[in-house]
Amino acid sequence: MSKPLVFWMGRALVVLPLDRRYAPNHMWALAEPGGLRVGLSAYAVRLLGEIHRLGWSVQPGARMAAGDTLGYIEASKATSDLYSPVAGTVIEFNPAVLAKPSLVNSSLYDAGWLLRMTGDEAALLKPEEYLAHLHASWPLVQRLLKQQMQPGASP
């Protein structure tokens, strides 16, 4: 088994396991017999901080296009909407994470998965492709967030 890929967000280490695919929206997807198991990448979790709350705006059975809104997340550092990583149908949301959102922090690549959905794994990025995506976008993400910090820049 080869070592996972790593990405440095400043001094923070982001680990990318090789056994799964990644979406440009910083979710991972693991192909399993029951469908794609989807969660947040370590990069996303690092930006969010400690997860406090999750909410889903769609029901299991909902058909999603890639990028459709699934729900929202609230964390210590940030809030965000959550978007579907691929086109497919939602099968279920992880009840354990709904009950205890901090599970995303403590077990982000395993027990902290968010949802299961149908979808084509091949439409997603390989770990090395996602790593390249992180390298390309990280400086811009930093500056985008910095702009948000300026008084009057965000609503």
Next chain:
Amino acid sequence: MTAQVQVLISRPPGEPQSLDGFARTVAYRLAAVPGLKVTLVPHLYDLAPDGPAMQYLRGLQTDLVVLAALYPRAAFWVLDACGVRGRLGRTPSLAEEETLETLTGPHRQGPTPQRTLWCFDLRAYFDPELLVQEVLVAIGRGGLPVAAEKGTSGSQTGPAAEAAWHEIAEVTSSRWYPVIDFQQCNDCLECLNFCLFGVYGVDKADRPKVEHPEACRPGCPACARICPAGAIMFPQHGDPAIAGDPHAARQALRLDLSQVLRGLGPAELAALERARALNADPPAAPPAEPQPPQPPPSDSLSGASAPLVDLDTLVDDVDKLDL
């Protein structure tokens, strides 16, 4: 004879000469207490690290009562950054958990000196008598009678007033720089990565330090908002959560990550950044070529077709912030 305690009264910012009746009364009352020595300095936050006032303070070995127009946590860490160190003493306005933590927690640079700094926010008191009593309780002199007749008049002058306190003259100007609370800091160095202006550096132990405070942009609190630990303060900022108020909600500091978690690529992110910097609505779709002719991308951060990042505009915007 009880051990001497130094009382430091920091003039409010913008009042380099006069001392208002409130501070004058407090100064008289505390100067009248045996074992207390009152010293008046310009606004603590504006003092130069190597100026006469900080040099004097570094030379003190006694416990210190600090009365300043700053949140206690801000005052404590302003002094700490200048080498005036000790443990933060318990005072009524501190959050309970903060006091306990700071009283007992380890310090970043070797052992903490065995002396206490009690910090009081002058702005939190309307009644000088209440402040005097709280100071005396904090330093363990709560039962002492205070020579009330000596200091009730705010206009008292003459030899008695001259002798009551000692003043350190220093010409200061208004400063703006971050103050790190090392009790909260977890050394992630996001501030170092985040600051556009090179304010931060690292010390020998790889912990962040405010290396170039003069490079900080007046009015810019960005690093305080991005700090995951909430360890960075700008004591003069209008938002209490940024100025060091332990009771202010940290929630207000949350970012909106939707644009990031929507999965935008470098080109879209660059377009968003540019749109924000220019105060325009962000484009809904990945951008076409930018309208005005642009020179070819000169750094690797710009994607193949990405518009150039308008950093100058960003910096100008920061400059324009109203203090």
